Amino acid sequence: MKKQILVTGGTGYIGSHTVVELQEKGYEVVIVDDLSNSSIDVLDAIGKITGLRPAFEQFDLSDSIKTNTFFDKYTDIEAIIHFAAFKAVGESVGKPLNYYRNNLNSLMNLLDNMKRRNIINMVFSSSCTVYGQPDVLPVVENTPRKQAESPYGNTKSICEDILRDCCKAYPQINCIALRYFNPIGAHPSSLIGELPLGVPNNLVPFITQTAAGLRDELSIFGDNYNTPDGTAIRDYINVVDLAKAHVIAINRLLNKKRTSNYEYFNIGTGEGYSVLQLVKTFIAVTGVNLAYKIVERRAGDIEKIWADTSIANNELGWKAETSLGDTLLSAWNWEKKVRGLGN
Ligand code: UDP
Numbered sequence: 001m002k003k004q005i006l007v008t009g010g011t012g013y014i015g016s017h018t019v020v021e022l023q024e025k026g027y028e029v030v031i032v033d034d035l036s037n038s039s040i041d042v043l044d045a046i047g048k049i050t051g052l053r054p055a056f057e058q059f060d061l062s063d064s065i066k067t068n069t070f071f072d073k074y075t076d077i078e079a080i081i082h083f084a085a086f087k088a089v090g091e092s093v094g095k096p097l098n099y100y101r102n103n104l105n106s107l108m109n110l111l112d113n114m115k116r117r118n119i120i121n122m123v124f125s126s127s128c129t130v131y132g133q134p135d136v137l138p139v140v141e142n143t144p145r146k147q148a149e150s151p152y153g154n155t156k157s158i159c160e161d162i163l164r165d166c167c168k169a170y171p172q173i174n175c176i177a178l179r180y181f182n183p184i185g186a187h188p189s190s191l192i193g194e195l196p197l198g199v200p201n202n203l204v205p206f207i208t209q210t211a212a213g214l215r216d217e218l219s220i221f222g223d224n225y226n227t228p229d230g231t232a233i234r235d236y237i238n239v240v241d242l243a244k245a246h247v248i249a250i251n252r253l254l255n256k257k258r259t260s261n262y263e264y265f266n267i268g269t270g271e272g273y274s275v276l277q278l279v280k281t282f283i284a285v286t287g288v289n290l291a292y293k294i295v296e297r298r299a300g301d302i303e304k305i306w307a308d309t310s311i312a313n314n315e316l317g318w319k320a321e322t323s324l325g326d327t328l329l330s331a332w333n334w335e336k337k338v339r340g341l342g343n
Helices: 013-024 041-050 064-073 089-094 096-117 151-169 203-211 239-254 275-286 310-316 324-339
Strands: 004-008 028-032 055-057 077-082 121-127 174-180 182-184 218-221 236-238 262-267 292-295
Touching (some): 013 041, 077 239, 089 151, 096 151, 121 151, 182 239, 203 275, 236 239, 262 310
Parallel strands (some): 121 174, 218 292
16 A cells, blocks of 8 residues: 655645655655645646645644544554744744744644554654854754744744654654755746745745846845855755655655654755855856845844755765756746746
8 A cells, every 4th residue: 555644734835845756756645734825726736747636635733623633534644744834034033922833733733643643753844943053064963953043943943852852752753853954946847836925035036036027136135244255155955855855754764764763864955155156156047137235134144054964965865966056047947937937
């Protein structure tokens, strides 16, 4: 029988790319998403890419009764990939209770059902925000975590603590937390990609929307950081490469290859790019000119971070494969498709 994987947040940006990779590897997927930040049309797009429209249930996982009812209905789930969460850093500062309630309760409701139903495997969507501004770069997995800058970041850190404690208390449960760096880009088909509601907070959607004429110019937040060109440095990871890391993590859990029942890995490229370097790469690969100006630093931003990925490379056998240029081109192709712009 096919192994059924529950993907929460499966119509979202990273979730949808992961569903595609799972289905292409023969996994049967059921998606749970409340569609608060994604569209039902993503199911058709996944169907077009893979030939299979995944099963779908719409509800909010922070509702324990609905979550329990779901698990009463779907009894063949062998593993969960948990993406569903609120993720806007700035919004979380103004609405901390919404963020804590949603992100923590949904994880705990899933864990309750894992215990109740004897579902033993989970891959959790964590973030490099758990490191704060590290003292030493690149960051390795055992770099001490720092107090998060935002309630959003704090929910990721607390969720990691919950998973670690649950794996200790319930040794039958196995979890892998993947700490993503900055996911960007879109599927090469241009059928799925990042589709932020309103004005984008993140750099690459803002760039592609500016290039498409939706925004006048990009604001670069600060050019007085202690970096070679003064703009902040991040590790930008291609979303399809990132999605593949989840499939590898699922295989690892199902094949019981882990070294401990709670593991966590950095998922990045291992290379840092500054905002200006990224902007210049975008202009070079797309041939589209991009208006930008330097403005004040954004509150809460760290100066620089990039990953040491040796543990993910060696333990998972996973490595980022796509160049920054190709990834930015995929983001641009997606934006053009969404806006109905020709090639
Ligand atoms: N950034 C920028 N202008 C924007 C959005 C982002 O200069 O309109 C910068 C931001 O200050 C950071 C980098 O781009 O240095 C990546 O920001 P993003 O919000 O994409 O991800 P974060 O690293 O904050 O999670």
